[in-house]
Amino acid sequence: MASIVVCLPNTSVTSINHLSQFPENPKSLILQKCKTPKDLRQVHAHLLKTRRLQDPTIAEAVLESAALLLPNSIDYALSIFNHMDKPESSAYNVMIRGLAFKQSPHNAVLLFKKMHENSVQHDKFTFSSVLKACSRMRALREGEQVHALILKSGFKSNEFVENTLIHMYANCGQVGVARQVFDGMSERATVAWNSMLSGYTKNGLWDEVVKLFRKMLELHIEFDDVTMISVLMACGRLADLELGELIGEYIVSKGLRRNSTLTTSLIDMYAKCGQVDTARKLFDEMDKRDVVAWSAMISGYAQADQCKEALDLFHEMQKAKVDANEVTMVSVLYSCAVLGAYETGKWVHSYIKRKKMRLTVSLGTQLIDFYAKCGYIDRSVEVFRAMAFANVFTWTALIQGLANNGEGEMALDFFALMRENNVKPNDVTFIAVLSACSHACLVDQGRHLFNSMRRGFDIEPRIEHYGCMVDILGRAGLLQEAYQFIANMPIPPNAVVWRTLLASCKAHKNVEMAEKSFDHITLLEPAHSGDYILLSNTYALVGRVEDALRVRSLIKDKEIKKTPGCSLIELDGVVHEFFSEDGDHTHSKEIHDALDEMMKRIKSLGYLPNMEDARLEAEEEESKETSVLHHSEKLAIAYGLIRTPLQTTIRISKNLRICRDCHNATKIISRVYKRTIIVRDRNRFHHFEDGLCSCNDYW
DNA sequence: CTAGGGTTAG
Numbered sequence: 001m002a003s004i005v006v007c008l009p010n011t012s013v014t015s016i017n018h019l020s021q022f023p024e025n026p027k028s029l030i031l032q033k034c035k036t037p038k039d040l041r042q043v044h045a046h047l048l049k050t051r052r053l054q055d056p057t058i059a060e061a062v063l064e065s066a067a068l069l070l071p072n073s074i075d076y077a078l079s080i081f082n083h084m085d086k087p088e089s090s091a092y093n094v095m096i097r098g099l100a101f102k103q104s105p106h107n108a109v110l111l112f113k114k115m116h117e118n119s120v121q122h123d124k125f126t127f128s129s130v131l132k133a134c135s136r137m138r139a140l141r142e143g144e145q146v147h148a149l150i151l152k153s154g155f156k157s158n159e160f161v162e163n164t165l166i167h168m169y170a171n172c173g174q175v176g177v178a179r180q181v182f183d184g185m186s187e188r189a190t191v192a193w194n195s196m197l198s199g200y201t202k203n204g205l206w207d208e209v210v211k212l213f214r215k216m217l218e219l220h221i222e223f224d225d226v227t228m229i230s231v232l233m234a235c236g237r238l239a240d241l242e243l244g245e246l247i248g249e250y251i252v253s254k255g256l257r258r259n260s261t262l263t264t265s266l267i268d269m270y271a272k273c274g275q276v277d278t279a280r281k282l283f284d285e286m287d288k289r290d291v292v293a294w295s296a297m298i299s300g301y302a303q304a305d306q307c308k309e310a311l312d313l314f315h316e317m318q319k320a321k322v323d324a325n326e327v328t329m330v331s332v333l334y335s336c337a338v339l340g341a342y343e344t345g346k347w348v349h350s351y352i353k354r355k356k357m358r359l360t361v362s363l364g365t366q367l368i369d370f371y372a373k374c375g376y377i378d379r380s381v382e383v384f385r386a387m388a389f390a391n392v393f394t395w396t397a398l399i400q401g402l403a404n405n406g407e408g409e410m411a412l413d414f415f416a417l418m419r420e421n422n423v424k425p426n427d428v429t430f431i432a433v434l435s436a437c438s439h440a441c442l443v444d445q446g447r448h449l450f451n452s453m454r455r456g457f458d459i460e461p462r463i464e465h466y467g468c469m470v471d472i473l474g475r476a477g478l479l480q481e482a483y484q485f486i487a488n489m490p491i492p493p494n495a496v497v498w499r500t501l502l503a504s505c506k507a508h509k510n511v512e513m514a515e516k517s518f519d520h521i522t523l524l525e526p527a528h529s530g531d532y533i534l535l536s537n538t539y540a541l542v543g544r545v546e547d548a549l550r551v552r553s554l555i556k557d558k559e560i561k562k563t564p565g566c567s568l569i570e571l572d573g574v575v576h577e578f579f580s581e582d583g584d585h586t587h588s589k590e591i592h593d594a595l596d597e598m599m600k601r602i603k604s605l606g607y608l609p610n611m612e613d614a615r616l617e618a619e620e621e622e623s624k625e626t627s628v629l630h631h632s633e634k635l636a637i638a639y640g641l642i643r644t645p646l647q648t649t650i651r652i653s654k655n656l657r658i659c660r661d662c663h664n665a666t667k668i669i670s671r672v673y674k675r676t677i678i679v680r681d682r683n684r685f686h687h688f689e690d691g692l693c694s695c696n697d698y699w
Numbered sequence: 700c701t702a703g704g705g706t707t708a709g
Contacts (some may be wrong), residue, residue, distance in 0.1 A: 064700075093700060128701045163702035194703040201704095229704045264705040295706040330707040362708040369709065396709040428709055 027061035034065045037073045044080070059084060060091055067098030074102045089115070093125045100133035108133035109142050116149075124158045131164040140172040159187065163195045170199025175208075190222055197230035209234035210243065225262045232265040236272030244269045260286060264293045271300025291325050299331040307335035311344065326357050330366045337370040345370050359387060365394045372401025392426055400432035408440025427459050434468035438475055446472040467497050474504025479513050495524045499531060506538040514538040529560050 034040040044062055047053045053062070059080070066077035081087060081095050092115045099108035112130040115122060127150055134143035147165060155161070162185050169178035182188070182196045193216055200208040213231045216223055228247050235244035248266055257263055263286055270279035283289070283297045294317045301310035314332050317324060324332070329352055336345030349367060357363070364387040371379040380401045387394065395418040402411035415433050418425065425433070430453055437446035450469050453459045466489055473482035482501055486493050498520040505514035518535045521527050532555050539548035554560075 060700095068700080090700070097700070123701090125701045132702090158701085160702045167703075189702095191703050196703090198703055224703095226704045233705075259704095261705045266705095268706065290705095292706045297706090299706060325706085327707045334708075360707085365708045367708095391708095393709045398709090400709065426709095432709075 026055075026058055027064075030058065030061040030065060034062075034070065037066075037070050037076065040065055040070055040073060040076070056088065056091075060094065063091055064094050067094050068101070074098055074104070087120070089120050089123060089126065092120055093123075093129060096126060096133070097129040100129050100136065105133035105136040105139075109137070109139065112146070122153075124155075124161055127155070127158075127161045128164040131161070131168045135164070135168040135171040138172050140169075140174065143168045143172060157186070159185075159189065159192070163191055166192070166195040166199055170195075170202050173203065175199055175203050175205060188221075190224055190227065193221060193223070194226045194230065197227060201230050201233050204237075206234040206237045210238065210240065225256060225259050229262055229265045232262075232269040236269040239273050241273040241275070244273055257282075257285075258287075260288060260290065260293060264296050267293065268296045268300065271296070271304060274304065276300055276304045276306065289320070289322065291322055291328060294320075294322055295325070295328040295331065298328060298335075302331045302335045302338075305338075307338045310335040311339070311341070323355075326352075326360045326363045329357065330362050333363075333366045333370045337366075337373040340374060342374040342376070345374065361387070361389050361391055361394060364390075365397050368394065368401060369397045372397065372405060375405060377401055377405040377407060390421075390423070392423055392429060395423055395425075396429045396432050399429065399436060403432055403436035403439050406439055408436040408438075408442065411436035412440070412442070412445065425457060425459075427462060427465070430457075430459060430461075431464050431468060434465060434472065438468060438472040441476055443472055443476045443478065463491060463494055463497065466491070466493070467500055470497055470500045471504070474501055475507065477504075477508050479504060479508060479510050483513060483516075493520075495521045498524070499528075499534075502531065502534050506534050506541065509538065509541050511538055511542055511544070526560070529555050532560070 030043060034043055040062070044053075047058060047062065053059050063077055063080055063084075066073040066080060077095065077098055081091065084091060087095075092111065096108045096111050096115075099105065099111060108130060112122075112126065112133075115126070127146065130146055131143060134140075134146060150161065150165075162181060165181045166178045169175070169181065178196065178199045182192060185192055193212070197209055197212055200206070200212065209230055213223075213227070213234075216227070228251065232244060232247060235241070235247070244266075248270070251257060251262060251266060263282060267279045267282050270276070270282065279297065279300050283293065286293060294313070298310050298313050298317070301307065301313060310331060314324070314328070314335075317328070329348060332348055333345055336342075336348060349370075352359075352363070359367075364383055367383045368380040371377065371383065380398060384390065384394065384398050395414065399411045399414050399418070402408070402414060412433065415425070415429075415436075418429075430449070433449055434446055437443070437449065446469065450461065450465065453461050453465065466486075470482050470485060473479075473485060479501070482504065486497060486501065489497075498517045502514055502517040502521065505511075505517055514535055518527065518531060521531055532551050536548045536551040539545070539551065
């Protein structure tokens with residue numbers, strides 16, 4: 001005994017000797033003494049030696065300590081339990097609860113079964129614990145069996161058990177049954193309503209959440225912060241700012257802002273309803289911000305299309321020394337993908353590895369999407385292969401990425417593989433697959449897949465799918481068939497569909513149908529400047545210069561607003577954003593220096609034999625346009641001096657002319673990295689190495 | 700010893 005005391009100077013194990021002096025509460029003494037698994041083992045050894053473990057009260061205290069209170073001691077608890085002579089139901093309950101709570105809900109169910117076989121009486125504690133285990137495993141079958149047993153054993157319904165039943169059914173996707181349990185309850189306290197509300201949120205039935213909450217108000221049932229969390233979640237998804245604000249005001253008036261979970265929900269609601277600034281204000285006013293609060297705010301920025309702010313806030317988070325988790329990184333990587341911030345995203349990936357974060361399905365999916373959007377599809381495939389699980393989202397991201405990077409055939413191979421793995425494709429998957437067909441010019445495949453949607457997969461084609469199909473036919477030059485296809489659509493075609501056809505008409509120099517498509521667009525909505533340009537260019541391509549100029553001048557006459565061109569340039573991991581209406585003064589000197597640095601870099605790579613030529617061409621271009629060119633456009637024109645094998649100038653400016661897949665790009669992301677220049681238009685990548693674009697597919 | 704809660708992907 002002495003040696004033990006020496007080993008553990010802070011644990012006066014000897015005081016267990018005085019257990020008999022506290023007969024009224026030996027249990028709390030044990031629980032109090034066992035602060036670590038090591039303490040527990042000492043106490044256990046001592047109790048064995050003094051034969052006190054035979055006392056059921058004492059044995060259960062040890063059991064509770066091991067199974068519920070101490071970390072990583074569940075196996076130890078099991079060994080104690082297995083040595084018990086005839087464990088009573090309370091011992092079983094402790095074990096089932098411990099197993100259900102720890103990583104082994106499966107064993108909790110098995111132990112429940114054993115308890116049943118040994119005819120040990122179960123009670124309300126047993127039922128709620130085992131149901132929790134079923135819920136965690138999404139084991140509907142087992143849950144139903146427990147439910148049946150509850151009914152069969154004439155168990156008088158208990159509020160706690162009923163609440164766990166609602167929880168279990170909702171978690172297993174059976175909201176309807178959960179609702180039946182809820183409706184059948186004789187007494188419903190706030191918690192019961194909360195269970196039902198959270199059941200709806202888990203299944204994404206946001207409308208039902210609001211409906212049930214309104215019913216609560218109608219019946220004057222008291223609600224609390226947990227209720228409001230569910231309702232705020234729903235308000236966010238439904239963009240119901242009115243109700244959300246009402247709850248927000250209530251929270252402030254009742255002084256409930258101290259509840260950080262509740263405030264986080266409020267922040268998320270405001271951000272999802274487009275009120276990012278309000279969200280940020282609440283965030284800044286929080287007295288303690290945990291990972292979830294930070295993640296909510298970062299994702300709020302990302303969803304509001306303020307990705308730069310999202311990355312800035314992530315930086316703040318690190319300065320605040322709050323550890324990010326997998327969820328945080330999903331939003332951060334999403335922001336990197338939107339901004340085309342490859343260097344930053346690559347750093348994020350190594351950070352994820354360094355911090356040994358779990359490669360969850362959503363994180364893996366986001367990594368795949370990030371690399372694909374940055375034009376590094378090989379890395380996407382690498383990530384995909386490293387993932388333990390892949391769901392529809394994952395497969396779709398990969399297929400989409402392959403398609404957008406010109407790997408149409410491989411995209412279809414992965415689609416086949418997905419089907420072999422019994423992952424059911426959904427509507428978005430089909431958009432990816434169809435766009436793969438159009439990039440790979442696989443007309444028959446495309447037709448076949450489109451037709452299989454309804455028949456084989458019970459997916460009703462949406463307007464986007466029809467648009468893809470028009471693109472497939474149009475790109476292949478089957479303009480007549482594309483036109484007929486539109487005419488036969490069961491849903492009215494929108495401007496996007498006609499615009500797709502118009503772009504194909506330009507590519508195949510079909511003036512007559514271009515005019516027809518243009519007319520259809522104007523019937524549906526005022527044409528965009530891009531539509532006039534497409535039509536004008538079609539005329540120009542067949543030599544009708546006067547018509548081309550006439551259509552071009554219409555843009556000015558009709559005072560049609562041009563969508564502001566936006567360029568994003570990453571230099572050494574920092575993303576700079578430029579809009580075409582920006583004057584040169586809108587950016588700091590720092591950024592101008594960065595651009596000059598970039599110009600120098602391009603020159604040093606040998607892409608610009610004469611810098612003056614680039615400047616001259618930029619000036620010339622500037623005089624042609626009414627608007628003032630901004631720095632990034634000058635830069636883009638500088639890129640334009642790269643010569644292709646066909647000796648045509650690739651001009652990356654307002655009209656992107658790189659390869660056949662670029663119809664009319666408005667967003668350009670450029671990157672200078674080592675010896676490669678990468679340019680991304682909407683969804684296609686062009687890698688220039690030694691002055692040549694890898695796609696080799698020029699106009 | 701038992702019930703309900705916030706952030707994430709194509």
